[in-house]
Amino acid sequence: MSFLKQSAATFVTQIILMAVSMATGIIVARVLGPEIKGQAALLGNLTQILFMCGSLGLGSAFSFFIAKKKYPPRQIMTLALLSALLFGILVNGAFYISWPLHAAMWTGIPKKLIILSTILSIVFIYSTYLVRIVVGYGRIYSMNIANTASTIMNFTAVLLLLLVWHQGLSGVVTALWLGTLAQIGVLVWVLRKDLIPTSCWDSDFIRATFTYGIKAHALLIINFLNYRLDIFLLQYLTKDTVAVGYYSLAVGMAELMWLVPNSAVAPLFSGVAQSEADDRSLITLRTCRWSLIFLVIFALGGIVLGRPFIRLLYGAEYLPAFGPFLWLLPGICLFPLFKLLIIDLAARGFPGYGTAASAVALVVNVGANIVLIPLLGGKGAAMATSLSYTLMSAISLFFFMRVTRHSLLDIFIVEKMEFDFILTKIRRIMKR
Numbered sequence: 001m002s003f004l005k006q007s008a009a010t011f012v013t014q015i016i017l018m019a020v021s022m023a024t025g026i027i028v029a030r031v032l033g034p035e036i037k038g039q040a041a042l043l044g045n046l047t048q049i050l051f052m053c054g055s056l057g058l059g060s061a062f063s064f065f066i067a068k069k070k071y072p073p074r075q076i077m078t079l080a081l082l083s084a085l086l087f088g089i090l091v092n093g094a095f096y097i098s099w100p101l102h103a104a105m106w107t108g109i110p111k112k113l114i115i116l117s118t119i120l121s122i123v124f125i126y127s128t129y130l131v132r133i134v135v136g137y138g139r140i141y142s143m144n145i146a147n148t149a150s151t152i153m154n155f156t157a158v159l160l161l162l163l164v165w166h167q168g169l170s171g172v173v174t175a176l177w178l179g180t181l182a183q184i185g186v187l188v189w190v191l192r193k194d195l196i197p198t199s200c201w202d203s204d205f206i207r208a209t210f211t212y213g214i215k216a217h218a219l220l221i222i223n224f225l226n227y228r229l230d231i232f233l234l235q236y237l238t239k240d241t242v243a244v245g246y247y248s249l250a251v252g253m254a255e256l257m258w259l260v261p262n263s264a265v266a267p268l269f270s271g272v273a274q275s276e277a278d279d280r281s282l283i284t285l286r287t288c289r290w291s292l293i294f295l296v297i298f299a300l301g302g303i304v305l306g307r308p309f310i311r312l313l314y315g316a317e318y319l320p321a322f323g324p325f326l327w328l329l330p331g332i333c334l335f336p337l338f339k340l341l342i343i344d345l346a347a348r349g350f351p352g353y354g355t356a357a358s359a360v361a362l363v364v365n366v367g368a369n370i371v372l373i374p375l376l377g378g379k380g381a382a383m384a385t386s387l388s389y390t391l392m393s394a395i396s397l398f399f400f401m402r403v404t405r406h407s408l409l410d411i412f413i414v415e416k417m418e419f420d421f422i423l424t425k426i427r428r429i430m431k432r
Contacts, residue, residue, distance in 0.1 A: 034245035057217025066136025088122030154179030331389030
């Protein structure tokens with residue numbers, strides 16, 4: 001299937017999942033209120049950060065090796081399962097050993113929900129490995145089906161557990177579990193022919209997997225910290241769970257705008273990794289250009305409609321989220337440059353460039369958060385995030401130009417053939 005068709009299919013799926021996820025978020029926000037929603041955001045990010053630390057970037061290695069047909073699929077699948085169990089348990093142990101250092105952050109949250117959230121990270125590691133393997137095969141439809149199953153299961157569980165059975169915060173955690181298990185169920189069925197266990201103790205295979213994975217792993221962890229460290233710092237510096245609830249809503253709204261670039265990530269990696277053509281980055285350049293155009297349009301819409309959107313869907317009590325949302329927009333609009341260009345470089349076998357760009361931005365992010373949060377609260381966290389995203393995009397742009405020899409004009413100037421293609425599509429639609 002062509003890149004355009006894969007991206008279009010993923011984009012349509014993302015639109016549907018966005019609507020379902022938004023409905024889920026509205027239910028959670030209205031039922032729980034800002035304070036408990038803040039606790040839910042902390043638990044969700046706890047699962048995510050343990051996943052990031054425990055995955056070791058091996059999912060990227062598995063995807064790369066499947067795309068290149070470098071090692072037997074059953075060998076890769078066996079290592080994926082064993083790695084998820086081993087490293088997931090290790091990061092869980094590290095979290096509880098270090099508990100005295102961060103116990104204050106979890107005040108007011110039931111211990112059993114913290115435990116369930118940490119164990120979920122192990123399941124999430126395995127699920128993500130399977131997703132990356134499916135992407136390596138280029139089976140984008142299967143990935144979309146798995147993501148759809150997860151989102152619909154999560155929504156159904158939230159609907160029942162919060163509105164019918166009034167389970168509150170524990171219902172949110174349970175719904176996350178059910179959604180992840182539904183995703184794994186679909187992926188296991190898709191990959192069932194490769195699930196037969198086999199020996200994976202091959203020194204060359206192990207070495208190659210960890211060499212590629214560790215480079216990608218550093219990028220995953222640093223990226224996650226750039227994405228979500230602000231939420232932890234906001235809680236740590238203000239001890240205000242309500243502020244975390246407002247800020248998490250602002251972040252969720254802003255990141256909905258990433259639908260366009262996110263829909264291109266999986267097919268872009270698969271296409272570049274499987275190609276040896278000199279012009280294989282042309283599709284990357286076009287995707288970057290049009291992602292920026294769409295995001296600027298979305299941002300203008302958000303500026304005009306964001307406040308009534310929050311009032312209508314989440315309630316007037318969440319209106320303080322609009323300020324941080326506005327400050328997030330500059331970074332949100334520019335960030336796809338980083339995401340898409342680094343995907344292109346990683347698919348060429350250079351995951352280290354993304355790590356370098358993200359590491360520099362993380363240092364700036366932490367410093368800016370420490371300075372701005374005590375002064376401005378959630379708005380300060382949003383400013384720091386926008387600054388970080390902008391810096392990541394600028395550095396990745398430099399690396400991409402250095403490797404591919406493309407110029408700024410190649411990246412930002414829309415070609416005549418692109419306009420002609422769009423006009424042709426519009427004419428065909430109007431004739432139907």
